[in-house]
Amino acid sequence: MWGIELQRKSEVPLKRQIYLALRDGILSGKLQAGEALPSTRELAHELKVSRNTVNEAYDMLLAEGYVWSRQGAATRVAEGLRLDKEPASEPPAQGEAPLSLLADFRTGHPDLRQFPRYVWQQLAQKTLQAMPPSLLGYTGPQGLPRLREEIAAWLYRSKGLTAMAQNIFITAGATHALHVIADLLYEEGKEILVEDPCNRGMMQTLHNKRYPLTPIPVDAMGLLPEYLDGKRACAVYVTPSHQFPLGGILPASRRAALIRYARETGSYIVEDDYDSEFRYYGDPVAPLYAMDPERVIYVGTFSKVLFPALRIGYAIVPDKLHGRWRQLRTHTDVQNPPFEQAIVAEFLHSRKFDRHIGKMKKLYRERRHALLTALKECFGDAWRPWGDAAGLHLAVEFPGMSFDDAFAQCGRQNGIRITPVEYHCIRKGAHVDKLLFGYGHLEPDEIDKGIVLLRDFMAQSRALPCIV
């Protein structure tokens, strides 16, 4: 009756079911404008529900304007409600099913199996219990003061970097920091200078902000400052501690030239220090930030040290950008949630963070060694490593070889995930002979096995149908 079929076992209350059925009838035109609904008594009787249930359904229709009624008269369908069905749109194309991988040299992934989950749980419990109710409310766009103080203390004890907690802004990771910085520095017609090659994800972030990107070439030691040119740049995005992806440490003279360029043009240097905690011979490289805290925006992240899903990073921001940063953050995603911030603060404060880094550094050094050994065994002298002994990946040159997207795709189809350096290049052609090996997340035997598979694949690949 009236198109209403009640599901008595549903979690949707009966009154809502009645409301929904009548509303659908009205919108589809089955119940026409001006038509009288049955009296509540009548409908209640027919549907075998209480009259109150029908009354409530009618009240909902009335409150939302689907029907109208006058004292003592029938409830009638309102005017102008009929909506014809739009033709259904095409269902979205399903992404390809992921192929299973036999060797996975993706970059930038820490070994999550080693994460001290039990310690984290204990700190989480302690933090939750101690958290005052005020932290459940809006606590401001800059981040928890305690975390900012702990980060400042840690930067000082680990890298000798003096940064004030008041200049540290918590973000939802490094990508998010870059996203905020891009909005922060936006001026119509300005461009951003980036290293070439440069992390493709980060370039996409800037590209989405409608910035023109100008590539600055990179050699084995990093960005070549003699190519910095022009007055249209609002920022230079660099990875001076461990160039991504080639691995160089930017020499002091180039650092000084970069700072001079920024001062002369009034632009900023965005220093992405994405993995300098892991340096295997010698101490972490000193951040560029120390050379000019008024011109450098330093970006750090916990994704590589703790875990990627944490979504906590930070930026150290010059005074004059603070107000705009707060305003922007307030009107984009407001703030970071407080729990993770409080847990990370405790992790730092208790020095469990430092111990975790120490442990992982040892582990990753062994893995890097396993990678170099496996490459030597499988490729003899036909390769050479680039960059500093640091981070979670290694760029390797195979002189005379050429690697492109087709090679990577074909590798994928053969169960091998590996990235050519060309993937991260703006100007193509300068680094065709290099591949990137992410090793941080792999056990030594996974590395060995992977390199053997890669060698066999490279030997056959000329003959494979997927390489044209």
Place this chain on the structure above:
Amino acid sequence: MWGIELQRKSEVPLKRQIYLALRDGILSGKLQAGEALPSTRELAHELKVSRNTVNEAYDMLLAEGYVWSRQGAATRVAEGLRLDKEPASEPPAQGEAPLSLLADFRTGHPDLRQFPRYVWQQLAQKTLQAMPPSLLGYTGPQGLPRLREEIAAWLYRSKGLTAMAQNIFITAGATHALHVIADLLYEEGKEILVEDPCNRGMMQTLHNKRYPLTPIPVDAMGLLPEYLDGKRACAVYVTPSHQFPLGGILPASRRAALIRYARETGSYIVEDDYDSEFRYYGDPVAPLYAMDPERVIYVGTFSKVLFPALRIGYAIVPDKLHGRWRQLRTHTDVQNPPFEQAIVAEFLHSRKFDRHIGKMKKLYRERRHALLTALKECFGDAWRPWGDAAGLHLAVEFPGMSFDDAFAQCGRQNGIRITPVEYHCIRKGAHVDKLLFGYGHLEPDEIDKGIVLLRDFMAQSRALPCIV
């Protein structure tokens, strides 16, 4: 000696202290290009440290290019490193110290004292223990599948809304959802139509995206669709369940007109359902989304139901925008952290969420009643409430009165936080006689006290020096 003063009790290792002191000397020009550093033996002797410590400091300087050395010769300072000190910038102006408040009618704040923290802790503990390591890695820009399924189930049982989990995208709250949507729909020269009045924070979010905003007038029932005009709109931003700030429920005929407008112009409707869980007489209003899932982007949030710092909201997104949404999110802040998502999923699944809403609805209804009673006692018949009995705030008209920024500021100086509706208006003048009372976070006695203070303040305010 050499400007090096070692702090032997510092957490900064001695080798780094030596490195830092020498580096500062080089950058400041105290150590000049070409100058020879002392031999490691000599410096170790003078500083009373092991020779190895000095060797490591020199290795750091060498790796970063501050010095160079040739086999058998002295280590010398590199060229071109001197950076003159930039004149220090002005310290940023300190914000005014917050005045203590005697009555705080700010809008949009739930009562955090009522949050079931113990239940939350239990679920957090359970969730942390059960979480597989894979959730610590990147889990994709759309959000945890389990949370999306629980939200779909909850929307169905609470509002009768049928939404597929595959169309739900988790965000870092409603502001963040709007931020993503603004980027998603951006086209050069397009504008967004907004209700007038409209939440000022949300307008700021759109304004930061460089969108022209066109105001559409609102009456007691919500947006007036006859003012929708032109072909330049890419979206209409509306609050149909409980217009912010005036409180109307958009009638069905206007909903149908809105949908027709969107279909005709190819624009989208952004439905912000910021507090419709709390409706005190009758059930939650049905979302506009149900009328056309291809044209409406529905935005929901947990900030008002759970707590603002949670930073979890969601959008229900038409199929054809999915790909772009994923791409955008990946390159802005990557994804939400997984813990809160998993905890909220469990909160929903266990129906503790539904119970919490039930409890808070009862409490907020009492507070709304307390507010109406206090207004009646203090202002007699000189006021009238606007809008539906819902949400955490009430718009009140005081015929013949006029409230502006100066009134709000003067109130603040007298310990009263209250917002004139004009604050949220684009075209000024249409709602000068209305004030907004946020009551959700206030106990009944705080409400009583606050209204008495407000009455006294209003009685005196003509004579107060802060009102011109």
